[in-house]
Amino acid sequence: MQAVGRMAGVSQVTVSRALSDPSKVSPETLARIHAAIAATGFVPNALAGALASHKSMLVSALVPSMTNIVYSSMLATFSEELRARGYQILLSETGFDAEQEAATVELHLSRRPDAILLTGVHHAPRTRKMLLGAGIPVVEVWDITETPIDLCVGFSHPASGHTMADFAVSAGYRTAVGFSAGDERARRRLAAFAERFSAQSGTPVPVKVTAVGGLAQGRAMLADVLDSGTFQGGLIACSSDVLAHGVLIEAAARNLTVPEDLAVIGFGDQDLAAAVEPPLTTIRVNREALGRSAASLVLARIRGEDPAHPVIGVGFSLIRRRSA
Amino acid sequence: MQAVGRMAGVSQVTVSRALSDPSKVSPETLARIHAAIAATGFVPNALAGALASHKSMLVSALVPSMTNIVYSSMLATFSEELRARGYQILLSETGFDAEQEAATVELHLSRRPDAILLTGVHHAPRTRKMLLGAGIPVVEVWDITETPIDLCVGFSHPASGHTMADFAVSAGYRTAVGFSAGDERARRRLAAFAERFSAQSGTPVPVKVTAVGGLAQGRAMLADVLDSGTFQGGLIACSSDVLAHGVLIEAAARNLTVPEDLAVIGFGDQDLAAAVEPPLTTIRVNREALGRSAASLVLARIRGEDPAHPVIGVGFSLIRRRSA
DNA sequence: TTGTACGCGTTATCAA
DNA sequence: TTGATAACGCGTACAA
Helix, strand or coil, rough: HHHHHHHHHCCCCHHHHHHCCCCHCCCHHHHHHHHHHHHHCCCCCHHHHHHCCCCEEEEEECCCCCCCHHHHHHHHHHHHHHCCCEEEEEEECCCCCCCHHHHHHHHHHHCCCCCCEECCCCCCCHHHHHHHHHHHCCCECCCCCCCCCCCCCCCCCCCHHHHHHHHHHHHCCCEEEEEEEECCCHHHHHHHHHHHHHHHHHHCCCCEEECCCHHHHHHHHHHHHCCCCCCCCEEECCCCCCHHHHHHHHHCCCCCCCCCCCEEECCEEHHHHHHHHCCCCCEEHHHEEEEEEEHHHHHHHHHCCCCCCCCCCCCEEEECCCCC | CHHHHHHHCCCCCHHHHHHCCCCCCCHHHHHHHHHHHHHHCCCCCCHHHHHCCCCCEEEEEEEEECEEEEEEEHHHHHHHHHHHCCCCCEEEECCCCCCHHHHHHHHHHHHCCCCEEEECCCCCCCHHHHHHHHHCCEEEECCCCCCCCCCCCCCCHHHHHHHHHHHHHHCCCCCCCEEECCHHHHHHHHHHHHHHHHHHHHHCCCEECCCCCCHHHHHHHHHHHCCCCCCCCCEEEECCHHHHHHHHHHHHHCCCCCCCCEEEEECCCHHHHCCCCCCCEEECCCCCHHHHHHCCCCCHHCCCCCCCEEEECCCEEEEECCCC
């Protein structure tokens, strides 16, 4: 900035002002400064700026996995909203491990973000402590709690499982099995489904769990319950659309008709849900709205406001298509 | 650090040393310092550290889309390698637009990253200039060029199209159509396929293009060529596995048998390629190796080394399964 | 093994 | 409308 100022015939401070609040600089000097910037290729140092102003214009986001469309799609709108206000996103994966999350939080905090987004509501005690100590807005998403660290936007996973079960019962299904991915939230959804469905139908609901929830795992699980005789028709409730899609593929490969021979219900309403054959009955969560709400809550808190509702339930809805 | 030092009975510098190089501090004082850190909940300020040391321990990564598994999977290994060396990734989406990329590069440069990763080899002139001026390692990935800004790890998209065509001809297909996503690299792949296939088979290859390459678009494109009579059997070459998967779904919905009634070839060898029915013949790019090579090239350059081969071709291979 | 002094490149405060 | 000066919280000499 000093070099730019020298070239424009002004001091370093004036260059700083020209960049942060052009209205405080006369049009003529502003022009000279811009000319100097263009000539030198000067790029301001945001590190120094952040250090001096105590504003990093950085927002941290921690998600279990960035290759999972479920998280990346809500992040897309979250970061879009924040980028519009000049914030940049510092993104990290935490896996599904609380200790790894704690380590990542510490790393992020050292960059002095102006706010931080966490996935889920269950964290290591140390994580909570660090976050409280940091004194910045914290928003927990993709789950819901009455006792958030600060802010929370999400929905109840058990409630979504209950909704699936109620639908299944009312649609006339009397037997069911559950296929779940290994992460804690998926298991809570399926556990709630199994508990409610078996209570209403009187038949127990076995729940199979796989570490990762891919297409291949969906196929393999269906093959497994079919070959072992665990499943003789009825409904297959899956913790994700991808798993459900795998079930569809395996069923087709065995010349089984969906939903006649077996019915399938997914979770997430990803793009593929409507595009597969038959289209998937699934639970839709408005991920974009979730990301947007999280952003506006954070933005309000950064402005110093105290939101009337620090916990926002975005809800979900069952989309009935042809698979069940 | 001063406060921590006071509590531990040492100066600020000693605290700094305890954190950056514990071997330079006596075990006793180290213990006192760690106790003080634990007591105060002190988290070092990486902004100040970066400002003083001229090392931000930050590496920028710019990808067209983070919801696209193709990019996020190579990023996963890239960031894993760098995280192991203490670097953090500053990630941004650029869409498929050169101007947006330039603006994002400028934003990232203001954070003084120690290196930067760019997707593709075609950039705005201004981007090249800024990057050269920044004087940091730059690695361009997912495409290849003889004249990189600095480093390059990727493969030739036209060559992959030629490989598809050569396979198709040798497998006996005499007619083909191409389905391509709208991005520049996808189109180059399909254009190369069409050119080579028609040269060898003597029949022209129409190429359909869709802005986004989703499952629904794959279905719609197949429905379209079938209903309009543009396609009467032969091979469908797709710019991605997802598009190919859409073709598979639509074919099954119409009771068409693959590969007998129509054959399909994809690109990318994503997880789904082996899991669908029939499994997809596709082009595999080792995305993990790509991310890893990019990381080690960058790391070497950061260490001040001059890599013998600044341009690395990772190549690709055709995986023949049952769809073609 | 530890400490002193200084500088990194900005913003904030105050004065002109 | 502009400038001088002092932080911001660390690392890096250099000295002890």
